[in-house]
């Protein structure tokens with residue numbers, strides 16, 4: 001796939017998507033937004049892709065919206081419709097990541113700010129380099145949270161910490177983010193991608209359908225009561241029970257061997 005602002009490399013079941021506008025700290029303009037959405041859809045459709053890693057080129061992960069683009073539009077006296085901008089861009093991106101029936105890991109190599117923080121939070125796991133830092137950014141430019149940061153951040157770090165991050169706009173360093181539960185693992189900068197890829201290769205061998213169903217279960221469980229969660233689990237388990245990988249898992253266990261999962 002020929003992209004201009006995104007690199008996509010497929011290797012042994014893992015697709016690595018690298019946001020590639022390093023001079024702009026990988027901020028999203030229209031091209032990067034469209035290419036990232038297209039890449040996510042391609043990953044969803046490609047049966048060879050069984051895990052996705054998202055990272056940034058250069059010093060940072062993603063600085064959110066490209067503010068230069070916004071200012072240019074103001075300077076042309078354009079009315080910038082933020083609601084439409086969000087609905088057509090970041091909202092689609094977050095929903096696409098959450099509904100993608102495959103594991104997605106954010107390898108946060110530097111700053112994740114604004115919609116870039118939203119992007120990291122919408123991934124299933126966050127691995128961070130010691131250089132990573134997390135910043136709400138919105139208050140810094142007189143905006144309210146978007147890109148589902150208001151949804152994910154309180155759930156990941158708790159309401160008090162999320163509020164402090166939002167009100168103060170202070171960056172949270174990698175090790176503090178680990179202590180907050182905002183990231184799953186922290187690695188020295190040079191180890192981030194190799195260790196993330198190693199982990200991603202392991203997930204690419206997992207029963208992919210069951211992983212997709214697990215995402216759906218957790219997603220639903222955020223919004224229902226216990227009875228509703230139980231009902232939905234029963235529905236999803238019926239689907240999981242019909243997969244080839246489930247049978248392989250049971251057979252391998254009883255035959256005392258490692259399972260070979262095909263993602264079916």
Ligand code: LHQ
Pocket residue numbers: 023024025027060062063064065066067068070082085086111113114115116135137138140141143146
């Ligand atoms: C950037 C950006 C950037 C362009 C760094 N744009 N160039 C939705 C709806 C509609 C409107 C608005 O937004 C949204 C969603 C959002 O995402 S709002 C939040 C937007 N993001 C921010 O406010 C973050 C702004 N950036 C930063 O806080 C810092 O630049 C970070 C923490 C990302 C990096 O800090 P440093 O390591 O100190 O690097 P730097 O500030 O020098 O940035 C490096 C370059 O990247 C620099 O360019 P230059 O030509 O001077 O080297 C920056 O201008 C550029 N850059 N963020 N969002």
